Amino acid sequence: MDIKIFKGLEGVLVCETSISFIDGIAGRLSYRGIPVEVLADNSCFEETAFLLWNNSLPNQAELQELKNELLKHRKLPQEVLKVLFNLPKDLHYMDVLKTILSLFGALDWRNSKDLYETAIKITSIIPTIIAYYFRYSNDLKIIPPDNSLSHTENFYYMCFGNLNDKFIKALESCFVLHMEQGLNASTFSSMVVGSTLSDMYSCIVSALGALKGPLHGGANERVLCMLEEIGSLENVEKYVEESFRIKRKIMGFGHRIYKTYDPRAIYIKNLLEEIITDKEREEYKYFQMAKKLEEILVNNPVKKLYPNIDLYSGIFYSYLGFPKKMFTALFALPRVVGWTAHVIEYTKDNKLFRPSGKYVGPVHRNYVSIEER
Numbered sequence: 001m002d003i004k005i006f007k008g009l010e011g012v013l014v015c016e017t018s019i020s021f022i023d024g025i026a027g028r029l030s031y032r033g034i035p036v037e038v039l040a041d042n043s044c045f046e047e048t049a050f051l052l053w054n055n056s057l058p059n060q061a062e063l064q065e066l067k068n069e070l071l072k073h074r075k076l077p078q079e080v081l082k083v084l085f086n087l088p089k090d091l092h093y094m095d096v097l098k099t100i101l102s103l104f105g106a107l108d109w110r111n112s113k114d115l116y117e118t119a120i121k122i123t124s125i126i127p128t129i130i131a132y133y134f135r136y137s138n139d140l141k142i143i144p145p146d147n148s149l150s151h152t153e154n155f156y157y158m159c160f161g162n163l164n165d166k167f168i169k170a171l172e173s174c175f176v177l178h179m180e181q182g183l184n185a186s187t188f189s190s191m192v193v194g195s196t197l198s199d200m201y202s203c204i205v206s207a208l209g210a211l212k213g214p215l216h217g218g219a220n221e222r223v224l225c226m227l228e229e230i231g232s233l234e235n236v237e238k239y240v241e242e243s244f245r246i247k248r249k250i251m252g253f254g255h256r257i258y259k260t261y262d263p264r265a266i267y268i269k270n271l272l273e274e275i276i277t278d279k280e281r282e283e284y285k286y287f288q289m290a291k292k293l294e295e296i297l298v299n300n301p302v303k304k305l306y307p308n309i310d311l312y313s314g315i316f317y318s319y320l321g322f323p324k325k326m327f328t329a330l331f332a333l334p335r336v337v338g339w340t341a342h343v344i345e346y347t348k349d350n351k352l353f354r355p356s357g358k359y360v361g362p363v364h365r366n367y368v369s370i371e372e373r
């Protein structure tokens with residue numbers, strides 16, 4: 001019998017979901033029915049998170065309640081701080097996040113029964129872990145969370161010790177755009193772990209591992225490395241030709257679902273047009289190079305490739321002052337909302353994930369003792 005194999009589970013539907021909808025042909029993304037651009041323009045981090053978790057926009061009281069819950073968990077316990085502040089200073093932020101979140105979860109095992117409560121807690125502590133490691137690894141004084149500030153403001157403040165309204169508004173839009181995107185590799189990892197009825201911390205640690213990879217969230221960091229390697233606008237065309245010749249993937253392009261422009265890439269590109277005012281900065285040059293790459297690849301007669309969210313996000317983060325090694329963690333900071341929303345949704349009507357592989361090995365083999373091999 002001819003068994004069809006769905007490599008990479010491409011095109012396979014594994015559940016019903018009402019969290020987000022991607023129209024890959026038209027290039028549209030909506031959260032709970034609301035276009036992502038509308039949310040990025042109008043909604044804050046906390047409100048969008050409420051929408052994704054609860055399937056409705058919050059009223060004033062509900063929004064305030066969620067904000068209060070998020071505030072409660074911003075601080076890290078001493079046992080965790082002791083480990084964090086003894087880590088080597090040259091680690092990758094995704095490894096720091098995985099390690100510290102895993103430790104936090106181990107210590108919190110008695111209080112992590114409720115998936116929604118734990119989702120809020122994890123969402124709340126991730127910015128603190130990232131900002132603390134940023135300050136610590138750069139030998140800067142630690143800035144504790146400020147509970148008079150919103151989720152995004154507080155993160156920015158803990159990193160830089162000041163508040164820049166224009167940058168924070170843009171960062172918040174960027175966070176909203178990254179919050180959710182269907183059953184991508186990291187979300188699916190969290191759902192697989194959730195389907196075993198494991199705890200939320202384990203789900204998210206697994207998602208972080210998946211997000212780190214260069215074909216997924218790790219691409220934002222690789223885009224900047226690629227632009228640094230290309231070096232100048234004049235070299236862009238040569239780089240593309242060479243990439244096709246040696247079959248090298250061009251970072252920040254292509255997508256499993258979008259077969260046209262990723263709407264988030266368009267949004268962040270427009271954001272950059274507004275934000276990058278200083279033409280002397282390296283990011284201005286990188287932005288021109290990224291646009292040139294886009295122009296070449298979108299018009300390529302042989303293989304049309306469209307930009308995805310990662311093409312422009314790294315340039316944006318870099319302009320704001322975040323280091324390259326932090327970019328993928330900046331993706332995780334909002335995406336944790338999508339991960340946890342899917343775990344909560346899926347486990348309500350749970351079925352253990354357990355696909356099969358088509359066995360192509362020998363049917364029977366004799367065991368040969370080690371002396372006779």
Ligand SMILES: CC(C)(COP(=O)(O)OP(=O)(O)OC[C@H]1O[C@@H](n2cnc3c(N)ncnc32)[C@H](O)[C@@H]1OP(=O)(O)O)[C@@H](O)C(=O)NCCC(=O)NCCS
Pocket residue numbers: 008214215216217219248249250251252253254255256257305308309310
């Ligand atoms: C995202 C990605 C993994 C999607 O992969 P996928 O759905 O499995 O599609 P494939 O990798 O099989 O690509 C299909 C074809 O397009 C080509 N392609 C896709 N993305 C490409 C890229 N970024 N650069 C060059 N070629 C690319 C593949 O080489 C393949 O060509 P072929 O059919 O001639 O072999 C892929 O586009 C990629 O690796 N992109 C670069 C990394 C990136 O930006 N990731 C962030 C995603 S949001």
